[in-house]
Amino acid sequence: MIPAYTGAQIRRAERPLLEAGQGPALMQSAAHALANQAVLELRDLYGRVYGSHVLGLIGPGNNGGDTLYALAALAPRGVRISVVLTGSTAHPEALAAFVRAGGRTAEASELDDLLERVDLLLDGVLGLGATRPVQLPRIPSDLRVLACDLPSGIDADTGAALGAVPGAHATVTFGALKTGLVVGDGHLAAGRIRVADIGLGRHLPEPEAWVLEDHDVSKILHSSDPGWRAGSVHKYRRGVLGLIAGSEAYPGAALLSAGAAVAAGLGMLRTHVPPAIGAALLAAAPEAVPLSATELKQLGVRSRRNDKSTTGRIGAWALGPGLDATDGNGALAHALASELPAVIDAGALSAVTPGAGEARWILTPHAGELSALLARTGLHIGAAEIAADPLRWARWTAVSYDAVVLLKGPATVCAGPDGYTVVSRSGGAELATAGSGDVLTGLLGSLLAAAGPHPDARTLVRLAAAAAYIHGRAGVLAAAGGPFGAATLLQTLPVALRDLGV
Numbered sequence: 001m002i003p004a005y006t007g008a009q010i011r012r013a014e015r016p017l018l019e020a021g022q023g024p025a026l027m028q029s030a031a032h033a034l035a036n037q038a039v040l041e042l043r044d045l046y047g048r049v050y051g052s053h054v055l056g057l058i059g060p061g062n063n064g065g066d067t068l069y070a071l072a073a074l075a076p077r078g079v080r081i082s083v084v085l086t087g088s089t090a091h092p093e094a095l096a097a098f099v100r101a102g103g104r105t106a107e108a109s110e111l112d113d114l115l116e117r118v119d120l121l122l123d124g125v126l127g128l129g130a131t132r133p134v135q136l137p138r139i140p141s142d143l144r145v146l147a148c149d150l151p152s153g154i155d156a157d158t159g160a161a162l163g164a165v166p167g168a169h170a171t172v173t174f175g176a177l178k179t180g181l182v183v184g185d186g187h188l189a190a191g192r193i194r195v196a197d198i199g200l201g202r203h204l205p206e207p208e209a210w211v212l213e214d215h216d217v218s219k220i221l222h223s224s225d226p227g228w229r230a231g232s233v234h235k236y237r238r239g240v241l242g243l244i245a246g247s248e249a250y251p252g253a254a255l256l257s258a259g260a261a262v263a264a265g266l267g268m269l270r271t272h273v274p275p276a277i278g279a280a281l282l283a284a285a286p287e288a289v290p291l292s293a294t295e296l297k298q299l300g301v302r303s304r305r306n307d308k309s310t311t312g313r314i315g316a317w318a319l320g321p322g323l324d325a326t327d328g329n330g331a332l333a334h335a336l337a338s339e340l341p342a343v344i345d346a347g348a349l350s351a352v353t354p355g356a357g358e359a360r361w362i363l364t365p366h367a368g369e370l371s372a373l374l375a376r377t378g379l380h381i382g383a384a385e386i387a388a389d390p391l392r393w394a395r396w397t398a399v400s401y402d403a404v405v406l407l408k409g410p411a412t413v414c415a416g417p418d419g420y421t422v423v424s425r426s427g428g429a430e431l432a433t434a435g436s437g438d439v440l441t442g443l444l445g446s447l448l449a450a451a452g453p454h455p456d457a458r459t460l461v462r463l464a465a466a467a468a469y470i471h472g473r474a475g476v477l478a479a480a481g482g483p484f485g486a487a488t489l490l491q492t493l494p495v496a497l498r499d500l501g502v
Ligand SMILES: NC(=O)C1=CN([C@@H]2O[C@H](COP(=O)(O)OP(=O)(O)OC[C@H]3O[C@@H](n4cnc5c(N)ncnc54)[C@H](O)[C@@H]3O)[C@@H](O)[C@H]2O)[C@@H](O)CC1
Pocket: 014, 018, 023, 026, 027, 028, 030, 059, 060, 061, 062, 063, 064, 066, 125, 126, 127, 128, 129, 130, 131, 132, 133, 134, 135, 148, 149, 150, 174, 198
């Protein structure tokens, strides 16, 4: 997992170096990293660097300074360099170096014409200093954009876009990965991210969050659960999941969750769905074994007696996809009282009470559902506000409910009640399709069921992030075949698991 830091943390780490007079050296390191990436982008585009024309959009601060120095470093390689200043000032020494290198400062009125003609744009308007909404020119969609430190107008702490931020194809970020690049709008705007080491390393504090990479998924699954190892394939060791889902209004949600749990290699699936969809569920997932009314009743009695031996060997629950919140026969209430770990989604989210999670629930809301969860704690925060600072509100909810929160969004934020946060950013907009969340619930339920009896909250956070990562990868695979519906994810899930070495 890669550590991510807020802009404030990075500035704090920079301070001792700046006090030691290292400011210019830091800026030179940053500029060289940016220039090197510009060379790679040009080679990727045209197979050569010499003779190309690179334009810089330059703001008033050090971010513009880095970009000016980077352009100056490109000139000796035969690159034509131009800039447009977006304000009335620019970093004086960097501007002087740019001019010495033969660079040309164009008028703002020439910008549109230049944007049509140049080979590469360096975005050096704002970096860590973005504090208020920014006005930026419209960038042609076919022009490759390389952002310096952060795409201009992205808040380095929250990932929120301060205005209409042009997306970058790549971002070179300095010192450490900024949290604002991996969540929210920042995640969507950053493109490929390269972290350039400028020597902040030992000055950096504890990371703000962790970001999953491919190889983390199998590590997480194998360390959380011996049952995933090939040598111990027994259906009860691969886990038994209880699924309470579906309604006459939303029958498909139960089928998708069940299908995903089975596709993810679950040992056994026990299901409780409305009678009207029982046959359809068995047709979609013949592996499912319905939970009888007697078993459900026993479950209630056992939970009242605090007898932790579980009904039907169920090791974890997946609760809520397509569920009618009225919970006619009390099955949901019994499951919530059963002291087993549970993934709680959609219709079941309205049944949880603040403070009741005992760090064994994983709540999986999108921003709108998180807003409703927060409202039950007396806090009225809209979905847009949540999307503008997903880490903060996921953590807040995790503390309020004493539960792990998996907040869906452009990147998935998984936070535990102690603030431990893991971000998964493997998927893209293709997963914003009806039923995709139901697949995630079944998949995560399956991982949870295999995780052994009492996974701690940090393990739950990692499992949630691993599920989101696998789900994202399955989405990418599905999208490769063109537009797709959620049912296609049931086919691509096993491929994603295999690709990730699970
Ligand atoms: N501190 C250092 O020594 C280093 C800083 N580096 C660079 O410095 C950057 C941060 O530099 P700065 O603190 O100068 O900040 P920026 O260059 O990001 O912003 C410059 C100024 O723009 C103003 N501003 C904010 N929002 C605006 C808006 N919407 N429209 C117009 N102006 C706006 C602010 O007053 C801010 O001070 C980093 O992102 C990085 O690129 C790197 O060179 C590494 C070393």
